[in-house]
Amino acid sequence: MIQTLLADAIARAVADAQAAGAVPHFEMPPVELSRPKVPEHGDWSSQIALAAAKRAGMKPRDLANEIAGRMAEMKEIAAVEVAGPGFLNFRLSHATLTGIVGEVQEAGANWGRSRTEPAERVQVEFVSANPTGPLHLGHGRWAVVGDAIATLLEATGHRVEREFYINDFGNQMQLFGESLRARYLQENGRDADVPEGGYQGAYMRELAQELLRERGAELADAGADVFREIGRDHMLTHQRAVLERIGVRFDVWFSETELHRAGDVTHGIEQVKQHGHVYEADGAVWLRTTDFGDDKDRVIVRESGEPTYFAADIAYYLSKKSRGFDRLIYLWGADHHGYVARVRAAIQCLGDDPGTVEFLIGQLVNLKRSGQPVRMSKRTGELVTFEELVDEVGSDATRYTLLRQLSIDTPLDFDIDLVVQRSQDNPVFYVQYAHARICSIIGYARDQGVESAPVANVDLERLSHPSELELVRKIGALPDVVATAGRMRAPHRLTNFAEELAGLFHAFYRDCRVVTDDGSLTQARLHLSISTKITLANVLAFLGVTAPERM
RNA sequence: GCGCCCGUAGCUCAGUGGACAGAGCGGCGGCCUUCUAAGCCGCGGGUCGGGGGUUCGAAUCCUCCCGGGCGCGCCA
Known part of the structure; x- marks a missing residue:
């Protein structure tokens, strides 16, 4: 990868300078590379000279110059310059930069994945709801976030197990069993009351009706603990089904009751x-x-x-x-x-x-509809379940919205009306649209008799328009973005990346026609499109969102 | 009262101590006989809650204050 190559080269340059007596010996801080915000600052930038200046007892710019002078010969680099207080700015050679397009295709579905040393065996425990009712939006948020964090850890080389801790023990469960029994008896035309503080929700009545259909009246004399067990199993089945619908699967369902038993x-x-x-x-x-x-x-x-x-x-x-x-x-x-x-x-x-x-x-999720808060209370039964939300919004938009802008430290406003809109209000469609658009272009090229040549035979250096190169740079950042998102347990970094990438593709589409009379340029742009498609598809896969071929 | 989290554009929010603080939405105005207009372009918009401090450099770290969320059971 480019940044490790540069980091190693910087460390070597410092060592060379020390050996030559140009720079005193000192303990090197870790070399960090970052991508500058403005293009004038090159493709990669390092503040190592600023960080190490004090230890070296040199002015940052002098130290930077010593390093830069020893790196200018590298074939991967077109230019290295010292800027501002002592930043080292690197501009990649055209061949290195455009070569990223080939790298992506070589990696394919693995593009974006990386290894972390040491690789760890990690358990992520999340959702862990009571089986006394349906999952609500809060659970849904943790389900999606936990799953995405687990996926990111896997994508960075760790082995991950997803676990759901079933809180199926204690007073609440007992109350749940008693409430269910009361509803069941009522459905059988018997006189019974849901206990004080019990579960009143409409879903309890539905559950009782379900039992009636399955078992008839045979449970009429059963005790509350029988209902507790049966009810528990039914609720778990329901919970599991919703989680499946949004693509969340647990490796282990761990029962608290079993722990006691x-x-x-x-x-x-x-x-x-x-x-x-x-x-x-x-x-x-x-x-x-x-x-x-x-x-x-x-x-x-x-x-x-x-x-x-x-x-x-x-x-x-x-x-x-x-x-x-x-x-x-x-x-x-x-x-x-x-x-x-x-x-x-x-x-x-x-x-x-x-x-x-x-x-x-x-943090918690505030459910809104057209800007107005939707009250949720389990006791009164006036609640929007996660299932109802997925029914209305769909899995992709639900997942994407819950993952977006999610430093999980921030409470999230989830406005149903905004999320169901298939418009700009809803970035998931923006990203998916870019993917579909690429598929369409590839299809168009094929209709015109243009098949993509093996990437090794394509002159990628034909890519030279600023929009093309910006797109290449963004594509090249994916492994780094995934690694950072994993390390920081911050899946929302991927939604940010996806939106930026989609935006750059749209800019490329605006500025550069893919299929033209220029055969080698067409091939280069076609492969840039293919690599963008792979990158988008991989990001969406990490997020658990589909990448449609057509919209 | 104590603890944790948050406060960045009108709204929703990005921003891993670095270069002039960003995006989307909303508002206004443009762009489809050419590969998907679910798109693109332009125009506005900021005491990064406030005060001190650390640092060559702070939205970011420390401290105090203001405002908001959540939590403080021999419940689960």
Whole structure:
């Protein structure tokens, strides 16, 4: 890759200058290359001279000049200049630049992927909803984001497992079972009331009707826990189906109840006791999480002898740990951020390194319709489910919108009316349109009897128009963009890239006609189009969005 | 009160300590006998919430203040 080549060359130039006595010896900071915003600053730029000037005891510009003088001969570089306070600006040779078009085609579907050393085995846990109701938009956001982060990690060379933690234990589940039983009895014409604080939503009635269709009246005498189990399974099936529809698949569905049944929670409590940090007070068992920065200590076994949810969290962590991952990523909603400190503290109470565990906290989603907030409340049943949203909006637009502009730190406004519009308000179509347009051009060329020649036989150096070269530069940036997006767990960088790339393609389309009488130019532009198509398709694939051939 | 997050154009938001802070939308005005007008071009628009500090250099890091979101159970 170009930037590693340049970085190595810079390091070598510094070493040469030191050997020649032109530059004193000093410890080199890491060499970073970036793409300047303005074309006048070249294709790649490095601030190494500014960063190292102090250590070298030289003026930045002098140091930069020493480096530049030793790199001018490189065949990949057309020019290297020192600019501003001491930036090194590199302009690639025409052959190197246009050669990117060939690189892309060689890589094909792998264009944009890279390796990270060391490669890690990573688990990403996300969504992790209660099976007491349908998924809502918040869950949908985490589903899409978690999946995209997992995909990015895979694209940068890591091995990833996606896991859904099923919160199917405790009072809420019991209440859910009782509520379902009441609805079922009502459907059978019996007298029953949904308990105080129970689940009133319309979906509970539908679920009861579903049971009636499947099982008739045979459950009339069954207890709440039977309904709890059956209801749980039905809700999970529904949740899984919606997730499938937006292309999110989990490798593991992990049940909290199973954790209890297998004795792992009890075992986990024993294990944490062995590390100290545990004491008894007020009849309960506490973990001294304040030893590791938590606000207050936390109960792990209640006065009643029941383990707390937190105890299950510890057991769950131990389960993850026992499965041998190098890194654990938890993706939680903002409403759970208060738990980060205690889980992290618990990990330290177990003597483990919290550095291998990441907690990504995402902000909430405000659903709007024509600018007006849509109220969502599970209890009253007045809610827009994620499924209804996908019905109305479609998978591509849903995914894209949820991934876009998503530093997950920012609350997201999701306006249904804007998202369903097939217009400029909706960037997903802008990007998809560029892809479809390219397909159309390739089809047109074929109709004109122009088939693309093997890229090795094409004179890519015929590409010279500014719009062509800008497009090539953008295409060449994909591996770097993917690597950064993965490292920063920031999939929205890919939507930004996709929109910029689409924009540059449209500019190219405006300025440069692909199919002309000039045979070699036609081939060069056709291959530029093909490489753009590959790049767009790969980005969209990383985002889980389709790349249509026609629109 | 304490903790975490946020505050960038009228709106929604990009911006990994670097060069004059960007995009889309909205507003106005142009471009289809030529490869998809779901497109392109032009015009406007900013005390990067505010004050201090660190740095050769700050929207970015530190600190205080203002404004907003979320969280602070032996619930899950």
